[in-house]
Amino acid sequence: MTEETKMSQALVVLSGGQDSTTCLYWALDRFGAGQVEAVTFDYGQRHRIELDCAARIAAQAGTPQTVLPIDTFAVLGGNALTESGIAVQAGVDAQTRLPNTFVPGRNLIFLTFAAALAYQRGFRNVVTGVTQTDYSGYPDCRQAAIQALEQTLRLGMEYAITIHTPLMFKSKADTVRLARVLGALPALADTHTCYNGVQPPCGECPACRLRAQGFAEAGIIDPLIERFQHPAAPYS
């Protein structure tokens, strides 16, 4: 593989959700199959089912996938840290009894680790499904933060790397339309969105509702719903 070819290789941050799966297909379209790999973070997420989804999606796309562990969030997210005490334990949400792994700037960590892996691979591109139009509202998903991070990574790794955010300004409906154009709809049948971590999805939680709204606005049937309603006739 020549250096020039490697310039066109991309690493996709693949969570197993709808947006990152669409980005995987965007990258396959843009860089070509065989030029794309995926990285998935095993960070103690609430629903392990996301990891299963990501693995299945990568396998079906024929994309090599690396799973990287991050044990830091479960500790950092712990309520112990909000007090001045020193004893640190893996944090557990008082209500759900599940690890609370949300940490401010978490996405910056994901992308920095992804960039480090890209560096080691000799890849010059990282692709992420972050978006500033939609519900999440996390400041580290916004365009300005991603651009600043890209600059930081270029300086901090002395390496010309580009962070691609194909969904940055897209609505959920536009993302669904993009998935159709890219031939990613069948793969969306394997994605996970539901906050309650169940399959078939609960249909009631905010994440399920937002997903349903996006498909409805796009006038496209959600292959994940279709899969459970008509298991004998898989979406294709």
Place this chain on the structure above:
Amino acid sequence: MTEETKMSQALVVLSGGQDSTTCLYWALDRFGAGQVEAVTFDYGQRHRIELDCAARIAAQAGTPQTVLPIDTFAVLGGNALTESGIAVQAGVDAQTRLPNTFVPGRNLIFLTFAAALAYQRGFRNVVTGVTQTDYSGYPDCRQAAIQALEQTLRLGMEYAITIHTPLMFKSKADTVRLARVLGALPALADTHTCYNGVQPPCGECPACRLRAQGFAEAGIIDPLIERFQHPAAPYS
């Protein structure tokens, strides 16, 4: 504690080495005892003795210390990743049989986790002993990268945080002189520098030599050496 007081609190990244220990005393001087905490990363470093040193230094300074685990570097640093294979194991250096935890941009990760902890504490300041004058030559220790990271963290966490780098342009000799001014010399007796991970330090490895050169240029006796030569008369 009022919001205004918290603006003047600082989190020091404490590795157990000479530079970060000097920075701890710089922070105690600048922000005041009781306004400073330390964070130490347990990331699979070559010499666990560094963690013991950091704990002892923090305790002696009366500084609360949080130890955060990061299991990602040992995997990312693995030689397995240099090939295109997918099987990922904790990397072991072929020569030393020790984990190879060096990853490009590693310092960006440390500082982002430190900033996340500072955020949770309500602290507005992070202090790190990185320097661009000295031997390390890591691009993520340089002024431009740190400034870009500070901007990234401010945008990505929507939080006004400042990264202080009191040693950025100091030579080793200047750092030793600063340690003396700050009353940090006794604490330097507990720091770890030797690449071979032994105590007393080997005196032969590049790290030991560089340290010795700094003390020699400053005309100050290294309290770590003094401690092993005259154990009955501790440095004070």
